[in-house]
Amino acid sequence: MRTIAILGRPNVGKSTLFNRLVGKKLALVDDTPGVTRDRKEGFQHYGGRRLRFIDTAGLEEAAPTTLAGRMTASSEAAIREADIAIFVVDARAGLTPTDRGFAEWLRRASIPVLLVANKAEGKGGATAALEAYELGLGEPIPVSAEHGEGVTHLIGVILDTLPEGEAEDESRDKPLRIAIVGRPNAGKSTLLNTLIGEERMITGPEPGLTRDSVSVEFSDAEGRVRVVDTAGLRKKARVEEKLEKMSTGASIEALRDCEVAILVVDALLGMDEQDLRIARLAEREGRAVVIAFNKWDVVEDRVASRKAIDDVLMTSLTQSRGVSVVPLSAANGKGVEKLMPVVRTTHELWNKRVPTGALNRWFETALSRHPTPLVEGKRIKLRYATQTKARPPTVLVFGSRAEMLPEDYRRYLVNSFREVFHMPGVPIRLQTRGTV
């Protein structure tokens, strides 16, 4: 989904334009919780595409009073997320120093900027809009947000300006699927309730993909999140539950349905064999893992506790090396706000595709640092690598006798790939194919 940010000084008509574009009745306009609490965003379909609009009105007032402060605090954040910026000026009032300051800054933006001269209704409106040419942002588009004039034309320009690549994008509309796993009493249900309580619950509990499973949806700052099949949820939904405790079997089911697994570990007990078993299951299923290091509120020696889990992860969870650990208290909510951003980042990495050029540069360097071993007296000759898929990232390596590549060398390649492309906590698949 593509995002359009509406920017400009106060009172030029940003909110009016936003409402016009989003359609007051049709659109879901909400105040996104979390970091961007004051932000207004809305969705609307145009030209068969679902577009997201961000209105920065009101943010300026809340931000520092200097011009520079305003820009960094609100507009910059909006621009970072947007594919197009709509810069609104007031055709009636004429240009102000603030407009010019904004324009100067926007000329350096890395995304296309559409210059909209608002309040250009009626006779003389288009002429008044012409002054905005001076801003050096191309031809001003005269509109009257209040009267709806010129808005259709503006939508046309937006559609023409939007980057392509919708197919891949559509997946971003789908909720992120997470599973909350861990041994009994680690705090899974407590965490789930805190997450849902903090964020906004959209639906659920409702039947999930597999029989007996339930899922629930909420939204965080980035969008929808679906929690699939957890024991805690089942309790909550009062679904007939044969497995009172979260068994390994139930974990596997949840892991298959999810994209990122949140492994809840009881910090009082530390990471033990049972936790590791679940983490390895996640690896085996190709799922990214984030650890919620729970009950942090009652840990006395936090330094020692943290060191202990880091040591276990380093030595025992080699496949997902670098998995993120978020200390938190599901019960009192402290630290829980840090969890979803880490989950989102991990999810992005899990989805990542490395460009072929970069992949080949990595491959050559890795081979030269550490030559391939001899097998039965002959050197394995690897020729090239390609990333065949993401989710999780999967690298296919071609070469003569590539399929005979020993385990330690495979591990070397995987770890080097993970390190070079910064994918901590992401299971990486290495496949080999022999060539003649």
Ligand code: GDP
């Ligand atoms: P924002 O602070 O940039 O979000 O501006 P608002 O959307 O709140 O609008 C500021 C004022 O301009 C309001 O009184 C609106 O009614 C008025 N306004 C917005 N669009 C138009 C327009 O197209 N023509 C005229 N004449 N007034 C407008």
Ligand code: GDP
């Ligand atoms: P589940 O079996 O993994 O779903 O675990 P529960 O959510 O039912 O929690 C097990 C127990 O741990 C309950 O008594 C909770 O009150 C307690 N608990 C959960 N989270 C925390 C926490 O952050 N701090 C403390 N001190 N206790 C917690």
